Amino acid sequence: MDKNISSRDGTSLAYESAGRGSPVVLVSGAMSTGATVAPLAAPLAERFRVVVYDRRGRGGSGDTAPYAVEREIEDLAALIEAVGGEAALYGVSSGGALALRAAASGLPVRRVAVYETPYAMSEDDLGERARYTERLTAALAEGRRGDAVELFLRLTGLAEDVIQGARQSPMWAGMESMAPSLAHDDAVMGDGSVPRGLLASIPVPVLSIAGAVSPAWMREAARAIAESVPRGTYRALEGQTHMVEPDVLAPVLAEFLSG
Incomplete structure (x- = not known):
């Protein structure tokens, strides 16, 4: 990230932009930085000014206690102001929940696209989310960052042998360094429903996307978002999972964001 701005509470935010045209801010999900969504920036930069940033508490951005979801909305407000005063938003996974909250808050957002925002679609899943929140809070309070990361990976459905393999890998130290930000994403998701x-209060067009071969509940959640906003559209991308291919997603986003 080659630029920095200050959010309302003084937190430094690292960001970069590419391309020319109407601004689009890309919002990453849990356990990720702006680098995670950067591959999507290149194809979109042919038609838009694409802004990639590190959310607070990760990458090159700072973090200021106490955390509140409102601070992350203020972060987006600062970014939007820095790139011209109005922007579209694209959020992936829990980053989609943040983008939707920002649009509902009244920020100058012209359109919102989200990919597989993981809202729970059953009582069992809501119960699992509640237990995750309780255990995550305890692990972070006790400084057990590795346990916090394990809790998140289990929540995503990774097999136990894969999780233990990850724990022995060189990337684990970096994952532990971002563990405190898991509480941020948990707060952004609310109770998970x-x-x-x-x-219903979002006044702008919303495109909610899912992968056609992702789990059925992911597609149901994406459809529920589209059905709950006044100007919503649902799309399922053939052959795609939660790890969507940028070259498949970019044309769909470009069409929608062009209005």
């Missing part, structure tokens, strides 16, 4: 009241 589809926030239909909040979504």
Whole structure:
């Protein structure tokens, strides 16, 4: 990231932009930095000014206690102001929940696209989310960052042998360094249910996307978002999973964001 701005509370945010045209801010999900969504920036930069940033508490950005979701919305407000005063948002996974919250808050957002925002679609899943929140909070309070990362990986459905393999890998130290930001994403997701009241207040067009071969509940959650906003559209991308291919996603986003 080659640029920095200050959010309202003084937190330094690292970002970069590429391309020319109407601004689009890319919002990453849990356990990720701006680098995670950067591959999507290149194809979009042919038509838009694409802004990639490190959310607070990760990468090159700072973090200021106490955390609140409102601070992350203020971060987006600062970025939007820095790139011209209005922007579209694209959020992946829990970053989609943040983008939707930002649009509902009244920020100058012209369109929002989200990919597989993981809202729970059953009572069992809501119960699992509640247990995850409780255990995550305890692990972070006790400084057990590795345990916090394990909890998140289990929540995503990774097999136990894969998780233990990851724990022995060179990338584990970097994952532990970002563990405190898991609490940020947990807060952004609320209780895990589809926030239909909040979504109903979003005045701008929303595109909710899922991979056609992702788990059925992911597609159901994406469809529920589209059905809960006044101007929503649902799309399923053939052959795609949660790890969507940028070259498949970019044309769909470009069409929608062009309006």
